[in-house]
Amino acid sequence: MVAGSVKTPEEAVARIAYLSSDVVISVQPTLSNASAFSSKLEELSSGGVKGTLTASNGVPEIQTVRQNADPLLSVFQPARSGKLVSVTATSSILLSSIPHLYKLINYPVVIHVSLQPSDFPDYSEITSIRQTGLILLQSESTQEAQDMAVAAHGLAVKTGKAVVHFFASSSDDSEISNEDTVLLGRALDRAAARTYQSGKIVSTSLYADDGVVAQTSNSIASVAVGTNGHASGLVTPASEASGIEPSSNGTSTADENSTRPSLTSIGSLHDAIESRPISSDDIHKHASTIFEVIKQVTGRSYNVFEYTGPRNADVALFVFGSTTGLFRSTIKRTPGDDYSRVGVITARLYRPWFGTKLTEVIPKSISKIAVLEQIKKKTTKWGPLFLDLLTCLRTGPALKGAPVVVGHQLGFITPDTASQALRGVVQNLKSESPVQNLSVGLEGVPTDVGHSISQPAIEAAYMKILDQLFGKRLHIANSLDKPNAGISATITASPEYGYGSLLARMERRQTFIERVENLAKSNDFTTRIPAEWLSKWLLVADDESKSGALVPGIIMRLMVDGSPAAYSLLSDKDLFYKESHWLIGSDAWSYDLGNSGVHHVIASGKNINMLVIDSQPYSEHAAADASRRKKDVGLYAMNFGNSFVASVAVYSSYTQVLHAMLEADKFDGPSVVVAYLPYNKENDSPLTVLQETKKAVDIGYWPLYRWNPRGEKDEKKFSLDSERLKKELQEFLKRDNHLSQLVKRNPQFAANLSGSYGTEVRQQQKRKAKDAFNKLLEGLSGPPLTILFASDGGNAEGLAQRLGRRGKARGLKTLVLAMEDYPIEDLSTEENLVLITSTAGQGEFPQNGRNFWETVKNSTDLDLATVNYTVFALGDSHYWPRKEDKHYYNKPGKDLDKRLADLGGRKLVDTGLGDDQDPDGYQTAYSEWEPRLWKALGVDNVDGLPDDPPPITNEDIKIASNFLRGTIAEGLKDESTGAISASDQQLTKFHGTYMQDDRDLRDERKSQGLEPAYSFMIRCRLSSGVATPEQWIKMDDISNEFGNQTMKLTTRQTFQFHGVIKRKLKSTMQAINRALMTTIAACGDVNRNVMCSSLPQHSALHAQAHEAAIRISNHLLPSTTAYHEIWLTDDDDKKVQVAGDAIVDHEPLYGPTYLPRKFKITIAIPPHNDTDVYAHDIGLIAIKGGDGKLSGFNVLAGGGMGVTHNNKKTYPRTGSMLGYAPLDKIHLVCEKIMLVQRDNGDRNNRKHARLKYTIDDMGVKVFKSKVEDLLTWKLEEARPFKFHSNIDTFGWQVDENGKNHFTFFIENGRIEDTPEFPMKTGLREIAKVHKGEFRLTGNQHLILSSVEDADLEGMRDLMAKYRLDNLQFSGLRLSSSACVAFPTCGLAMAESERYLPILISKLEGVLEESGLRHDSIVMRMTGCPNGCARPWLAEVAFVGKAFGAYNMYLGGGYHGQRLNKLYRSSIKEEEILEILKPLFKRYALERQDGERFGDFCIRIGMIKPTTEGKTFHDDVCVAPPLFFHPSKSGAHK
């Protein structure tokens, strides 16, 4: 025994299974619900415990499989590859696994099965598999379970046969100790195991001869004789050791002389050399031997049959159930003679059945045996064990004098009822003619709920959509929450069951219709009214919408009628609806067993809808075991030809799910909707599910499509709703001649269809590219120099390219490649190798160097003895300010250097470490490193080197673009790539669109050899964020048709679309123009969208400010005709006049080079600073005149947000006050400010090009005078004003004209539908009836503006219906905003929009506790320091630094008037929470009256105030302690 107690049989079994296997298949009810075995398995596995037989002594592998996902399928692949496999499961898997069990006979697999239900197990699950040919071993207590688990593994290894070890899980069992592994060492035949592990079994036959037919080996067991006192002494029955005593009269047990194998024979087993298939006698022999080993080591004795009781017994109970121990103890406890001659028999080894051995075990005196079988659902008159006994005892020569066998059905027995039950059995036995098939104990109690199947909560997404769509009409036949008396959940969840129940339901409705018909004709109602309504209904009973519309009326009339006839109909009122019939299944239906039910439904041709939810993650599929391959249910149904089929994924396209379900419902016949919802655990976060879904859909593993075999025209049969199609479908469609038409209609599919490149192809491409290049170099004479780079931002690549050019100029044969494009097998043949890498994230390699590094790092056979190498690394020594993080600085470069040296490489020169903190950044170190390299290569003194060509700058691109044309039009026509050229990428920004790629998919696509998933972000120009309802609907359409079905309301009050692919770009632009909007100058180095406070309560003032915003915007619009030419021409290149056209290409304001950088203007109307007036190049503060109207603006200039991490030359800045200008001249003031910037801004350094730096460089005074010079008049003194907040006011407000406005809370501006919240649909419905306008706010929210009183009620109802009126959020959430960041923004270093809501949820508990739930605290987050959500004006802000890590800023002004300051660098969630939680508590306790959080942080000394942009980097705590508790340690001064 070893330390550690075991509480349950499952724990004991799990441990033995783990120690004796290579692979344990742990079957669980669901992935997040552990089984009784799995926690032990996980504990051992996570502790790194090694198995005793595991190949190469490793840690056994645990594979978790869901109970309903055909778990035994998982056994074949490892078993066939020579792995010792065991399974831990409940008995509920056995029946459906019978086809597999036959195939497993010849594998040494052990299946440990705990019988269910645990309180009253049903042994019929065992008797049902008795004919499968498996060895069946039984145990009843925890101790027995542990011992028999050892025996099961011993037997499996020794015989090469599959063993099922079954046991009842008893809750009142006592704890035992872990068995010493010495026992395992002796019971498991290591040599036999190794023989099995060393060979692979190739057969994948369907038949029972799968596996290997085990032969007997020459060594059966190594049992030492007489090593302990038990070997030749009396046997201690296992029952004794497990607390159950043997017979009370002290007689010795019968097995002592009979069934135990002869010790002498065991001792000589080493000599037995045989070579023939294992026979059942061999199994008996091996079992006996292993039992003997157990006895020798533990003292506990086991036998094939076990008898306890007196030697002179005259009757015996043969128990096949969970209460053997109870009978034994009752017999022992009962005084007197009642049971003094009653014995108890059990079968330890139930199969093979060694009936002949039974007579050797039981005393000859026994004349009657009661067989007690715990079988709940009897299917035959005589129980299986009864027949077994009858066969062996009462046939053949044994018949004479053999005991009479009396069958009993064993019910539920408790210690209280055991005595009574025993008395009944014994009395029956002793009667002259015993009654056969007598029931003993209670029937069928209690039921077990522990192992029912439940639907994982995550799958509720699809249920919610069904509910939304069909409401009362929805009828789910196999819903798991419906009670189905007496039928197990496993059965009710099956398609067959659902199918049958739906047929019954259909019949019921038909009968109901007939009943209604009769009643409508009768006089059974009190009045005629119900009959009239019913007659109307009968005409439309099969039309779902018409009949549905009548139902409420009918129900009301029937209730009013009150007659018995009316009540009888009301009792079935659901049947008035033409129901939408659904069967819901999981991917268990995609395996053979479930699939047969699916087949039934499809073949029936009935109008039944099936929703099959597939939850296997795409990444898991990639590594999937071939023998677990699932059927493609969708493809199967398509092949059948009579079914509507759709493949959907709610996390990819919500709208497509809606379409598919509606079409399925409409289709008169079977419909199959296969729905994707990948997760590893049922509690996976939605973000994980979303990312996994995207990969699967993008790669074509899970294509989105709809197939209607009765489509009106052939070509309408198939709609491909995602971009790519998987191969199987492609083949199906090819077969189906409709494909040709599909391809004709959408020729781009043809390319997509065959667009799946394998990794091998990619390898070949690499090789070809390199070989071709080598050929090219053959003409050159100098030594070779291979330069490999890994680069995220382009600096490392730029350096590598330049080094390559310079090398070539020195006569070297240079080759420059990204590390990922280099065929790594050539590495050891290189002569001179230079590696240049930048540093990503937490000291990681950039994306295009990761695989290279992994291979180099893990390679064991790379020999670089003949390779000269050097490394240049780029990093930032201050990026990670904490001491413990310093090692991240230039880590990839340093790692490479060390590894290459370890592999034998010879250093050309020492590694160069470029540091962003050096005076010239990385160039400082580089300019010192490069000459050393040339020297080492002997090419340092070369004359006549050409000058490096100057780098192409944005300014060059603008000049060469011919007023923003570039080669955009040509690039759009190039269908070979989803991208456009680098210079066009700069130019399209001026047209309002950026090229991006989906970063969630980068790795996956790269591994598939595909270019990144390029798409475009399109930003509209929408002055002051006002849109009509018609425009809203058109924007909604555009997002559905061309984008990713969501819209982003931006921090600059406009619509932004993501995910528009290149070939849809032009159509999208045209659709936007048709909505009377434009995108020109929405991005780029021009004046962008002009913002304006949304101000719902002062409509007149707002109207005037809005007019000013439009005037400024139009005044500063670029004049180029390129926009119209590129985007708004039709396919014949004829110009389409959509929203006006310019005449000539001349930019009177901008000139050919436009502005040095972007330029932003905003208007704020006090007291609301909801547009962050201080954060823009020009901020205009509206000033009211004495007449209450807008008179003019105070003008701020030089605000701006974007900075670069750790570059102190960059900083955010609040605008400087220049003075006041009247309303009618304001556009001219803006123009002149812009012109001063145009002519004075820094065009050499884009990081220093914004107006804020121009102003700081020349001083506010000088700048102002330049503006006034251009104006030719002076700005007036700024007028007084007061702001009181920069957030929105949510809910209803009434303006001075009595019109109503409602501000919706749109978290982070994302307009999308989710099953929980169909917000986008709701807003669309509102837009359909709204007569006023929509106003987008600068905080990314939305105002429903100008609702008349008369429309108020209808609007309120609509809002309530879609839950858009919900404003029950914490003040923190209402005041938060985040930029887009991942997955589309190319600059994002960390999550933002997808993460901030999660972070806030984690803080809300503390806010609630501290009484701050309703307090507004402005919190903002961005994924990078570009600062799109204006983080530096928030009271608390987080700016992405690396994936999962943020810089934290505190102390911003609540009105957006003061910048915040860096408080902590690169902290992760845990630290964020550790800082903020106590800080919020402290704020709640110590704040002064009305004190804002940002001000509080400054007052208590947490942070210094930032007085102006230039002091942003001062007084920053750069190396804070890891865990800083502000409440304890006081202030950081």
Ligand code: SF4
């Ligand atoms: S702040 Fe940075 S990460 Fe966020 S959207 Fe702007 S550029 Fe992208």
